[in-house]
Amino acid sequence: xxxLPEGAAFVLDRLNQSGYQAxxxxxxxxxxxxxLQPKDxxxxxxxxxAQMQRIxxxxxxxxxxxxxxxxxxxxxxxxxxxxxxxxxxxxxxHRHPDEVVFVTDVRDDLSRRDFTVNAMxxxxxxxxxxxxxxxxxxxxxxxxxxxDPCKRFDEDALRIxxxxxxxxxxxxxxxxxxxxxxxxxxxxxxxxxxxxxxVELAKLLCGRGAGKILRExxxxxxxxxxxxxxxxxFDQRTPFxxxxxxxxxxxxxxxxxxxxVLRLTMLLHDAGKPASFTLDEQGVGHARGHQKVSAQxxxxxxxxxxxxxxxxxxxxxxxxxxxxxLTQERTLLKRRLNKLGxxxxxxxxxVQRADGKAKGTEAPEAIDxxxxxxxxxxxxxxxxxxxxxxxxxxxKGSDLMEAGVPKGxxxxxxxxxxxxxxxxxxxPNERETLLQAAKAHIAAVGGI
Numbered sequence: 001x002x003x004l005p006e007g008a009a010f011v012l013d014r015l016n017q018s019g020y021q022a023x024x025x026x027x028x029x030x031x032x033x034x035x036l037q038p039k040d041x042x043x044x045x046x047x048x049x050a051q052m053q054r055i056x057x058x059x060x061x062x063x064x065x066x067x068x069x070x071x072x073x074x075x076x077x078x079x080x081x082x083x084x085x086x087x088x089x090x091x092x093x094h095r096h097p098d099e100v101v102f103v104t105d106v107r108d109d110l111s112r113r114d115f116t117v118n119a120m121x122x123x124x125x126x127x128x129x130x131x132x133x134x135x136x137x138x139x140x141x142x143x144x145x146x147x148d149p150c151k152r153f154d155e156d157a158l159r160i161x162x163x164x165x166x167x168x169x170x171x172x173x174x175x176x177x178x179x180x181x182x183x184x185x186x187x188x189x190x191x192x193x194x195x196x197x198x199v200e201l202a203k204l205l206c207g208r209g210a211g212k213i214l215r216e217x218x219x220x221x222x223x224x225x226x227x228x229x230x231x232x233x234f235d236q237r238t239p240f241x242x243x244x245x246x247x248x249x250x251x252x253x254x255x256x257x258x259x260x261v262l263r264l265t266m267l268l269h270d271a272g273k274p275a276s277f278t279l280d281e282q283g284v285g286h287a288r289g290h291q292k293v294s295a296q297x298x299x300x301x302x303x304x305x306x307x308x309x310x311x312x313x314x315x316x317x318x319x320x321x322x323x324x325x326l327t328q329e330r331t332l333l334k335r336r337l338n339k340l341g342x343x344x345x346x347x348x349x350x351v352q353r354a355d356g357k358a359k360g361t362e363a364p365e366a367i368d369x370x371x372x373x374x375x376x377x378x379x380x381x382x383x384x385x386x387x388x389x390x391x392x393x394x395x396k397g398s399d400l401m402e403a404g405v406p407k408g409x410x411x412x413x414x415x416x417x418x419x420x421x422x423x424x425x426x427x428p429n430e431r432e433t434l435l436q437a438a439k440a441h442i443a444a445v446g447g448i
Contacts, residue, residue, distance in 0.1 A: 004024070006075070007073075007076060007080050008080055011080045015082075023043065023106055023122055024041055025109075026113070030134070041080055043080060046106075052084070056082075059073050059075070069084030070083040085104060085106055087112050106121050106129055107131045110131055114145065116132045116142075116144045117134045117137050144177075145177075157191050160188070182217065190224075198305040198307055201305070202264070205253060207258075211253060215247075225267075227301055230275070231245035234246065234277075236248070245273050245274065248358050248360075249266065251360070254354075255358055257350055261318070265319055269355065271301075272293025275290075276289050276293050292320060298315060314347070321348060322352070326371070333345075334381070334423045338388045338389055353371045356371075387423075390419055393418060394430055397415060400438060414438050
């Protein structure tokens with residue numbers, strides 16, 4: 001089960017050979033016990049910072065946070081974080097300890113950690129140290145705070161989102177007393193930096209148990225994203241939807257591929273429905289224009305979360321166009337490629353797949369068949385390397401000027417007209433044909 005990377009083995013051995021205790025600790029122990037491949041290997045030790053500096057004096061070391069007992073050893077360019085056993089002082093900012101006290105017992109160090117599944121340490125010679133039942137909680141699929149949950153969350157409010165994230169990623173439940181503390185202290189997450197919230201939220205949304213967490217902890221989500229609260233229980237009053245808006249959103253998230261862009265898109269794609277809702281004379285609900293309203297709300301949310309520009313722009317694009325018609329028709333696909341590009345169009349197909357399945361009014365197999373057909377048609381079209389933008393055209397502005405078209409607005413207008421003709425397959429993308437068509441068009445509109 002235990003396959004230490006060479007660098008982690010080196011760090012543990014060097015500390016042990018120097019007369020100190022040393023353990024792999026935290027997430028790497030948790031993931032190994034779950035049969036997963038750890039991403040990082042962290043080490044804890046009773047060596048003090050100055051002693052660690054001497055022990056690794058011949059290594060490349062980054063002084064990550066010596067005042068808190070942490071340095072990073074680089075082994076073959078791979079970082080291994082090493083921290084002195086410690087207990088934390090008060091957390092007056094609900095995020096960072098005001099001070100730390102170094103200790104000599106690994107169990108004391110483990111007692112300060114957030115959840116039992118993260119409060120285990122392991123050494124290849126002495127085995128597993130599990131003072132708080134983390135191994136049993138892993139077997140039961142439980143996220144449980146070490147000690148008093150309210151104290152743990154009051155110390156560091158980000159732990160609330162970490163609890164939800166771990167439960168979503170691993171498909172675990174949250175222990176009742178830990179869950180109760182989350183609901184009580186949910187408001188404290190507003191003290192956490194937006195960038196940290198965004199990272200945890202993205203991981204939560206991409207977890208296999210995301211839907212369950214969104215349902216059971218909607219009050220936490222609405223604290224973070226109040227723009228979504230109006231969707232909870234909102235009856236759509238339409239034969240095209242079997243669920244209220246929030247349940248539809250949750251199902252859409254569940255059905256989307258597990259990427260940050262697509263899961264955020266589905267979380268926000270119908271946020272504007274309550275504000276756009278009307279009833280017709282037959283009592284049927286409509287949400288005309290909700291796409292634009294949803295995009296406006298999404299922009300506010302993503303700006304608050306300080307989402308990077310590329311992610312924000314792509315999510316906003318997909319939210320606003322999430323129900324654009326998609327068929328196998330060639331000219332329509334060309335137009336979609338022109339407006340969206342290949343990557344965003346592929347994402348839009350998956351958005352519509354998730355959206356359709358989340359409505360609960362059409363067989364999933366029928367939705368897959370329809371959109372798989374669109375995808376196959378797109379693949380066939382792309383194999384032809386079609387002209388779908390001005391840069392793909394066989395004629396450029398310089399060609400039109402050489403043909404006598406005066407420099408200025410007419411050049412751009414003519415190129416756009418030619419592109420429309422090519423997109424609609426009324427003209428082939430061939431230089432001479434396009435030049436002749438351009439001359440005839442300009443003459444017809446009185447340009448030259």
